[in-house]
Amino acid sequence: xxxxxxxxxxxxxxxxxxxxxxxxxxxxxxxxxxxxxxxxxxxxxxxxxxxxxxxxxxxxxxxxxxxxxxxxxxxxxxxxxxxxxxxxxxxxxxxxxxxxxxxxxxxxxxxxxxxxx
Amino acid sequence: xxxxxxxxxxxxxxxxxxxxxxxxxxxxxxxxxxxxxxxxxxxxxxxxxxxxxxxxxxxxxxxxxxxxxxxxxxxxxxxxxxxxxxxxxxxxxxxxxxxxxxxxxxxxxxxxxxxxxxxxxxxxxxxxxxxxxxxxxxxxxxxxxxxxxxxxxxxxxxxxxxxxxxxxxxxxxxxxxxxxxxxxxxxxxxxxxxxxxxxxxxxxxxxxxxxxxxxxxxxxxxxxxxxxxxxxxxxxxxxxxxxxxxxxxxxxxxxxxxxxxxxxxxxxxxxxxxxxxxxxxxxxxxxxxxxxxxxxxxxxxxxxxxxxxxxxxxxxxxxxxxxxxxxxxxxxxxxxxxxxxxxxxxxxxxxxxxxxxxxxxxxxxxxxxxxxxxxxxxxxxxxxxxxxxxxxxxxxxxxxxxxxxxxxxxxxxxxxxxxxxxxxxxxxxxxxxxxxxxxxxxxxxxxxxxxxxxxxxxxxxxxxxxxxxxxxxxxxxxxxxxxxxxxxxxxxxxxxxxxxxxxxxxxxxxxxxxxxxxxxxxxxxxxxxxxxxxxxxxxxxxxxxxxxxxxxxxxxxxxxxxxxxxxxxxxxxxxxxxxxxxxxxxxxxxxxxxxxxxxxxxxxxxxxxxxxxxxxxxxxxxxxxxxxxxxxxxxxxxxxxxxxxxxxxxxxxxxxxxxxxxxxxxxxxxxxxxxxxxxxxxxxxxxxxxxxxxxxxxxxxxxxxxxxxxxxxxxxxxxxxxxxxxxxxxxxxxxxxxxxxxxxxxxxxxxxxxxxxxxxxxxxxxxxxxxxxxxxxxxxxxxxxxxxxxxxxxxxxxxxxxxxxxxxxxxxxxxxxxxxxxxxxx
Numbered sequence: 018x019x020x021x022x023x024x025x026x027x028x029x030x031x032x033x034x035x036x037x038x039x040x041x042x043x044x045x046x047x048x049x050x051x052x053x054x055x056x057x058x059x060x061x062x063x064x065x066x067x068x069x070x071x072x073x074x075x076x077x078x079x080x081x082x083x084x085x086x087x088x089x090x091x092x093x094x095x096x097x098x099x100x101x102x103x104x105x106x107x108x109x110x111x112x113x114x115x116x117x118x119x120x121x122x123x124x125x126x127x128x129x130x131x132x133x134x
Numbered sequence: 135x136x137x138x139x140x141x142x143x144x145x146x147x148x149x150x151x152x153x154x155x156x157x158x159x160x161x162x163x164x165x166x167x168x169x170x171x172x173x174x175x176x177x178x179x180x181x182x183x184x185x186x187x188x189x190x191x192x193x194x195x196x197x198x199x200x201x202x203x204x205x206x207x208x209x210x211x212x213x214x215x216x217x218x219x220x221x222x223x224x225x226x227x228x229x230x231x232x233x234x235x236x237x238x239x240x241x242x243x244x245x246x247x248x249x250x251x252x253x254x255x256x257x258x259x260x261x262x263x264x265x266x267x268x269x270x271x272x273x274x275x276x277x278x279x280x281x282x283x284x285x286x287x288x289x290x291x292x293x294x295x296x297x298x299x300x301x302x303x304x305x306x307x308x309x310x311x312x313x314x315x316x317x318x319x320x321x322x323x324x325x326x327x328x329x330x331x332x333x334x335x336x337x338x339x340x341x342x343x344x345x346x347x348x349x350x351x352x353x354x355x356x357x358x359x360x361x362x363x364x365x366x367x368x369x370x371x372x373x374x375x376x377x378x379x380x381x382x383x384x385x386x387x388x389x390x391x392x393x394x395x396x397x398x399x400x401x402x403x404x405x406x407x408x409x410x411x412x413x414x415x416x417x418x419x420x421x422x423x424x425x426x427x428x429x430x431x432x433x434x435x436x437x438x439x440x441x442x443x444x445x446x447x448x449x450x451x452x453x454x455x456x457x458x459x460x461x462x463x464x465x466x467x468x469x470x471x472x473x474x475x476x477x478x479x480x481x482x483x484x485x486x487x488x489x490x491x492x493x494x495x496x497x498x499x500x501x502x503x504x505x506x507x508x509x510x511x512x513x514x515x516x517x518x519x520x521x522x523x524x525x526x527x528x529x530x531x532x533x534x535x536x537x538x539x540x541x542x543x544x545x546x547x548x549x550x551x552x553x554x555x556x557x558x559x560x561x562x563x564x565x566x567x568x569x570x571x572x573x574x575x576x577x578x579x580x581x582x583x584x585x586x587x588x589x590x591x592x593x594x595x596x597x598x599x600x601x602x603x604x605x606x607x608x609x610x611x612x613x614x615x616x617x618x619x620x621x622x623x624x625x626x627x628x629x630x631x632x633x634x635x636x637x638x639x640x641x642x643x644x645x646x647x648x649x650x651x652x653x654x655x656x657x658x659x660x661x662x663x664x665x666x667x668x669x670x671x672x673x674x675x676x677x678x679x680x681x682x683x684x685x686x687x688x689x690x691x692x693x694x695x696x697x698x699x700x701x702x703x704x705x706x707x708x709x710x711x712x713x714x715x716x717x718x719x720x721x722x723x724x725x726x727x728x729x730x731x732x733x734x735x736x737x738x739x740x741x742x743x744x745x746x747x748x749x750x751x752x753x754x755x756x757x758x759x760x761x762x763x764x765x766x767x768x769x770x771x772x773x774x775x776x777x778x779x780x781x782x783x784x785x786x787x788x789x790x791x792x793x794x795x796x797x798x799x800x801x802x803x804x805x806x807x808x809x810x811x812x813x814x815x816x817x818x819x820x821x822x823x824x825x826x827x828x829x830x831x832x833x834x835x836x837x838x839x840x841x842x843x844x845x846x847x848x849x850x851x852x853x854x855x856x857x858x859x860x861x862x863x864x865x866x867x868x869x870x871x872x873x874x875x876x877x878x879x880x881x882x883x884x885x886x887x888x889x890x891x892x893x894x895x896x897x898x899x900x901x902x903x904x905x906x907x908x909x910x911x912x913x914x915x916x917x918x919x920x921x922x923x924x925x926x927x928x929x930x931x932x933x934x935x936x937x938x939x940x941x942x943x944x945x946x947x948x949x950x951x952x953x954x955x956x957x958x959x960x
Contacts, residue, residue: 031714038505042173043151060139074928078174078903086182090312090916094178096317098165111172111179114154121147131441 019056020066026052027070027119045071045115046122053126060127067123072116079111157318164254166316181312181916189951194958197224197296202955207936207948210911210919213460215940220293220398222463225478225955227297227324230457234474234913235302236311237453239321239605240860241475242328245335246270250538251531252319258538265540266556267345268549269338272573273330279575280326287580291326294477298324312915313861318638331581332475337572339448340604343419343687344499344633345551345568350791351684352635360402362385365810366779366793369630369685372800373725376692377619378656378674379663387679388651393629394643401638402631406784419889420449424689425492426696426715426880428667429619436705440611441896442491443482443711446888447882450857452867452921454909456480456891460937466587469937471891471907478582481891483903483937484814484825486589487612488895492668494605494621497628497683498572500646502547502639504565509554511543511565517641521546547639548573561595567639569646571624572603591616591659598622599652607668613897619666620657621673625650628681650680665700669693669880691878695721699880708896708904714880715892716930718757722795723767723877727751729802730770733827743835746770756880758874766847768876769837771795775832777930778823781813849874855883857908857924859915866915868908873928881930894932904932 030052049067058066072121083091083104091104100106154169168492171177189206198678201215202225207213212229216222230238243249247264249257264270280287302321314320355363374380393403432438448455456471461479470482481490513520526549528540543550547567554565567816584597590612598608598620605623610616626633627648637644658666671693673681682688698721699714729752734747746766753763775798783790801808802823811823820828838847846852849880850872859866875881875888882888888908896902908927912919926933936948943949 032175035173038176038306041155042170042176043155044339046147046151075172075174079179082174082179082182085184085258086916087185087187087918089918090178090182090184093865093915097863102865103675111174114172116168118150118154119146121143121150125140125147128136 019058020062022058023052023058023063023066023123024070026056027067027123028074031074031115031119043118045119049119049122050126053123054129057125057130060124063127064120064124068116069118070123071119072079072112075115076108076112077109083108139798147577153279162256164318167318171315178312178315178916180256180308181315181914183779183912183914183917185918187917189953191301191951191953193228193230193834193953193955195224195300195955196766196957197293197300198955198957200957203940204953204955205940205943205949206951206953207946209922210517211458211460211931211936212953213462213936213938213943215462217464219463219465220289221955222436223293224292224297224300226459226461226472227294227299227475228301228470228955229297230474231324233911234453234457235298235321236313237476237860237913238298238324238328238332240313242331242337245331245338246273247528247530251533252317254533255535258532261530262538262540262556264338265530266542266549266551267338267342268542268568268570268573269331269334270528271526271549272570272576272867273327273334273338275573276330276333276577277327277574279329280579280677284577286366286578287577287583288326290477290583291329291579294329295324295326311913328574329476329579332473334572336473337576337604340493341496341498341570341572343421344497347684347687347791348499348501348634348636350789353786353788354783354790355402355635357788357790358782362782366782367684367686367791369796370800371672371685371688371690371796372804373690373694373796374672374675375697376671376673377666377668377693378619378678379656379661380675382658382674382677384674384678385654387627387654388679389627389628389648391629391632391647391680393632396643396776397629401635406516414734418659424441424495424670424692424882426667426669426692426882427490427492427607427609427619428665428696428700429617430700430703430706431608431617431712432615432662434700434704434706436707437896437898439613439897440617441711441894442483442488442490442609442611442617442707443715444492444609445685445715445892445895446481446491447888448890450855450886450888450890450908452857452859452906452909452915453913454890456907456909458907458911458935461586462940465690467937467939468586469903469935470893471905474913476582477579478586480582481893482586483895483897483901484586484588485901486614487610488897488901488903489585489588489594490609490893492609493670494607494623494625494673495670495683495687496605496621496623496625497633497687498603498605498624498626499568499570499634501551501566501568501636502545502644503636504545504547504550504553504567504639506543506553506565511553513939514543514545514565515640516546516730516912525828545639545763557912559783564636566636571626571649574602574624576602578602590614591618594618595620605675609666609668611895611897613899613901616660618657618659619667619668619670621655622652623655625655625680628683630681630811631684632681634684657757658829663701666751667693667696667700669696686791689878690796691722692880692882695719695878695880706896708902711894712904712932715889715894717880718874720755720757720764720767720876720879722799723764724755725803726771726795726799726835727755727767729799730774730827733802733824734831735824735828738828739831740835742839743831746835747831753876756874757876759848759872761849761874762847764849764876765841766838767832769841770831770834773834773837774798774827777813777826777830777833778811781815782810784815843907846946849876853883853885855888855928856886857921858886868921868924871928875931889927892927892932901937903935903937906931906933
């Protein structure tokens with residue numbers, strides 16, 4: 018249950034701190050860290066929860082934006098970055114970076130409590 | 135026991151945040167901050183505009199005097215209806231910023247030598263050049279002048295500035311334009327100085343070619359000697375069809391510039407004692423920065439009303455230099471293409487008249503050679519005494535590096551462009567100061583401000599009389615039936631060849647002897663032939679009492695083509711004018727091809743060469759998309775030129791100027807025993823033109839066969855026209871467009887240059903206007919409106935421009951959105 022809640026909270030708080038354009042883009046690292054400290058679960062589970070929370074949020078947002086944009090911008094960016102112009106690859110890269118960082122933040126948080134107990 | 139994993143995990147997380155938060159170097163370029171750039175709530179995804187985005191808006195701004203309604207049509211063109219003039223410019227600034235903020239920032243950075251600040255030390259050469267050219271110096275002078283003498287223009291530019299800044303102020307960091315995110319920097323506040331910098335850049339773009347060419351001309355003359363130079367770079371243009379028809383009688387000039395007694399020895403024949411090496415100019419304005427414009431009188435049109443056409447030829451960029459809009463206030467109602475960065479409409483029409491511009495091409499930029507007393511550059515020799523310089527400090531900020539300070543020695547001529555501090559590797563210390571009319575303050579904004587409001591010919595004449603730089607041919611057509619064209623600017627009263635080369639700067643003898651009074655500038659109103667036109671050719675024949683500048687600055691053939699067509703056209707409609715604007719007929723080839731054929735010894739050609747010559751001779755003389763004959767013609771002609779004068783120029787280690795095509799063509803038409811034809815490298819024989827032309831064809835055939843293999847013989851594939859993003863990033867550009875035209879063609883579309891705004895205005899009671907530019911109203915690469923017009927433009931199609939009073943426009947089915955600007959919430 019804590020695992021599921023962790024995922025949901027991670028996604029929710031990532032979205033919430035992302036609304037404020039003045040906050041740094043990596044603010045979700047802090048929120049994931051706090052979630053993992055507040056809701057202690059096993060480190061491996063924490064990593065997955067954090068990764069899923071941020072990763073699926075980013076994937077969903079990017080996918081939604083891209084659909085309503087008809088891939089106009091993603092196709093261009095996927096040539097600049099370079100990913101052969103593939104918008105799918107670009108969405109995947111976006112989600113992966115969010116997931117990796119989100120997972121690592123939660124993992125770090127999980128070690129805080131594991132250390133204390 | 136979990137301390138170690140905690141530390142390890144914390145370090146990895148922090149390191150990853152750090153890595154994703156900096157600009158990694160990929161090759162030569164810097165990548166965006168990846169984490170930020172990819173974050174769907176911060177980065178580029180935020181710029182992916184919904185394809186069915188709603189542009190309705192309600193904006194509150196205390197700076198306004200009243201309310202303003204903006205209706206936006208289906209092409210995202212805003213129609214501004216304001217009760218107060220200044221409010222209209224506030225909203226214009228706001229809209230420019232909303233749709234084009236990044237380009238406004240970027241272009242003024244280029245103009246003011248501030249690219250290094252965002253892109254690093256790689257951009258220092260460009261920055262240093264623009265600083266030393268006095269771009270900032272000129273803009274500052276204009277700003278001071280307008281602030282002190284012109285309260286109305288100050289208020290206009292201030293209102294515009296306030297509008298831009300109102301937009302910037304409300305901009306959420308997550309909504310920054312795409313390129314700011316890509317290049318990782320943020321916009322700064324707009325200032326009136328930036329507007330003047332932008333206009334300085336236009337002066338540079340349209341008159342700054344001399345900054346390179348005067349050096350090349352000097353080097354070429356020194357290399358060849360004056361006599362040979364004068365043959366290859368002759369000022370004689372036999373086929374010239376000037377803007378003001380031949381035979382026009384000019385009044386006695388009020389200034390008679392006197393050539394100094396010692397000019398032949400001290401200036402024209404100056405011996406090659408100082409072999410000066412040209413500094414490669416990082417950005418030389420395109421030679422083809424030109425344009426067409428013309429107006430036909432009612433006597434030649436089907437409706438009996440004039441039609442005006444204007445298509446400025448400039449670099450083709452995304453986002454476009456142009457932004458379409460309508461501005462309506464109680465004082466005027468105007469539609470046309472505006473410059474993001476400047477208030478008012480630049481090329482357009484109002485409910486009384488239409489106007490357009492082409493570049494005059496006159497020489498208003500000179501170098502003077504300076505003798506400094508010593509390396510401090512504190513004093514220079516002038517009129518037999520040491521004269522003090524002043525020092526202008528320009529600090530160039532460099533990203534990730536220390537500031538670079540340019541200390542520029544200012545002479546009475548102008549800033550010292552080249553000296554010991556700014557030379558290329560092989561230079562020998564020649565010091566060159568720049569005198570340029572663009573430095574002499576400008577009230578250019580006012581010309582457009584007044585043209586926007588002009589009601590008749592007199593208003594037009596007054597408006598353009600204020601114009602100083604860059605010199606333009608202003609064409610006019612009014613509803614009441616007048617047509618006119620006038621070449622206007624601050625033009626130097628020159629003696630023949632004055633300023634074509636670097637001039638001695640040690641005394642007054644080579645100084646400018648005056649600026650030609652405005653009323654003596656070439657102009658014509660309601661001529662008998664029923665049309666006026668210009669296409670960057672010389673404005674007058676030789677009977678005009680002032681020297682216009684070196685002939686190589688004036689392309690010949692587009693003008694001939696325009697006039698030839700207009701002479702033969704009657705019962706003209708707006709559609710006819712569209713066809714003419716996009717016409718691909720090659721008038722140069724029409725003369726040059728038979729001339730070539732006269733000299734090609736067909737029996738001596740290889741079979742491949744014969745085939746290529748056949749392709750050329752069977753061509754219909756139109757530079758159309760699929761034509762192969764034009765590609766053959768072009769490669770053959772270039773190759774023949776190379777065969778004829780390549781030998782004369784080949785020994786030079788410094789870049790020389792290529793002679794113009796008309797020089798060879800006129801020789802082919804006139805004189806078969808031209809001495810230049812001989813290859814001076816073969817001492818034992820004397821080649822004639824026939825030998826050289828035939829040789830040229832064989833050499834061309836090699837190139838053509840290679841092109842054929844690559845399947846690039848068709849003109850559009852060979853030419854590969856592209857509209858380039860300002861950063862030159864291909865993914866943000868439109869490459870390989872299927873469009874014909876080219877150099878010497880009315881449809882002057884070359885590789886990255888051409889008609890940047892096409893406009894046709896039929897001055898009927900309710901104005902019938904057509905136009906488009908190769909771009910889109912939105913500067914956002916993530917918007918469906920980013921490159922909307924490009925395909926249409928390539929096809930030579932036009933949009934009917936929506937120019938209506940408020941109530942009618944509101945109800946038009948093409949009106950899609952409404953932006954409301956209010957003074958306060960009430």
